[in-house]
Amino acid sequence: MIGGRIASSFEWHASHTAPYQATSPREARLTLVRLYPSVEFYDGLTGDEQSWVIAKDFGICNGWRVNFAIDSRGNSFGETGSSADVSTDLDRQLLGKLRSLSDxxxxxxxxxxxxxxxxxxxxxxxxxxxxxxxxxxxxxxxxxxxxxxxxxxxxxxxxxxxxxxxxxxxxxxxxxxxxxxxxxxxxxxxxxxxxxQSPILESGQETLREFVASGVVSEICLTISSSGTKGVSARDLTESNLERVFGKDDHFTLRSLFTDGRTTFSRWALNGVAAPQLSA
CATH class of the missing domain: 3.40.430.10 (Dihydrofolate Reductase, subunit A)
Known part of the structure; x- marks a missing residue:
């Protein structure tokens, strides 16, 4: 059974702390952590199970959802010109799950x-x-x-x-x-x-900017690989890259933030759109 444990040993404020690092043998076994809106640990899960944890938390978007992957410098592709250069196995598994929640x-x-x-x-x-x-x-x-x-x-x-x-x-x-x-x-x-009613939009940065600027998009799911940037919190990293890709906009509201220690997965609502509901 997939489940999470709320951390009771310490408080972790995602907007002020550095990326997650294990501090005990028990924590060293943790492979997925939710940082926001509450801190939860998920132990011993396969990549497929991890992606389901994130997808179920992100839920179904009753509107247009953007799914986008970049590296910690804001690049959406590497030497081959493909997004595979900046993606990870977990990100690709999550993409499949988010597609299954779209029509x-x-x-x-x-x-x-x-x-x-x-x-x-x-x-x-x-x-x-x-x-x-x-x-x-x-x-x-x-x-x-x-x-x-x-x-x-x-x-x-x-x-x-x-x-x-x-x-x-x-x-x-x-x-x-x-x-x-x-x-x-x-x-x-x-x-x-x-x-x-629930499209998922997958495209390059320039096209995504135009859709966001037009008011079509309800939320953005942003993956940042190689995200363990020293001295930078996971939340600060996602916010800075969100602005880098889509421009500074006060209407981005963080809904969820996960990390596996190397990659962050975040969900942002636009223009005050309420968090989507996941049907059973």
């Missing part, structure tokens, strides 16, 4: 090509693109659990339909109007019209 996976054509997105067994994939150049994306060309959605501007619809005429996809057009003042808002409208 659609939204990403850009560039990210789908770079990361070679495959069809997910958890939810359909929706790829927004202006070019329709998705020949190298396994989710489009390979085995499919769900029919992929391709979102494109109305002005590019004919070209994208022609480009993808030989594959099994649903192509949906979006249009920026006076009511939808930005392309992220227009994409949000299409996703909502399709009946999706």
């Amino acid at each position: 659609v996976i939204v990403t850009s054509g560039k990210t789908a090509r770079t990361e070679k997105y495959r069809s997910s067994k958890h939810a359909p994939i929706a790829i927004f693109t202006t070019s329709g150049e998705l020949d190298s994306v396994p989710a489009i060309q390979g085995t499919q659990y769900f029919t992929p959605l391709v979102l494109t501007p109305q002005s590019r619809l004919a070209e994208v339909e022609e480009s993808l005429s030989d594959v099994d996809v649903r192509i949906l057009a979006y249009r920026v109007t006076d009511e939808t003042s930005s392309w992220p808002n227009a994409i949000e409208d299409v996703i909502r019209h399709e009946g999706y």
Whole structure:
């Protein structure tokens, strides 16, 4: 049974302390610690069990959730140009769990090509693109659990339909109007019209900034690898990198913070959005 133990031997204020370091043989066996909103230790769990602890705490987002991984310097990719350079096994396991708590996976054509997105067994994939150049994306060309959605501007619809005429996809057009003042808002409208309520957005920093700035995003799940920066608290590290990626914004509110000693996992609400509820 997966469970947590509240630390009773000392108080740990996540906003003022350095990253977790074991101080006793018992604590040395601990592999996952929740730092906020309360301190809890989780012993002897497999990586899969750890990821479920975090995912269940993060819960289902009744709105758009961003999932994003960076290193402690704010880089979202390394030498290969892929997010795998800054990700960890636990982060990848957590991604699968967060996808299972979402009803659609939204990403850009560039990210789908770079990361070679495959069809997910958890939810359909929706790829927004202006070019329709998705020949190298396994989710489009390979085995499919769900029919992929391709979102494109109305002005590019004919070209994208022609480009993808030989594959099994649903192509949906979006249009920026006076009511939808930005392309992220227009994409949000299409996703909502399709009946999706809990999208997870996975993309590069520039695209994520535009979605956050447009008011589409309800919360951000941020993973920071190699996070044991000496003399810097886990909370300070996440706050500084959140500002680095998305810009300084007083509307980010910390909801949850975990660490395994090397990586931090945090959940932030935007614009006063209430914490989501996890259904049983």
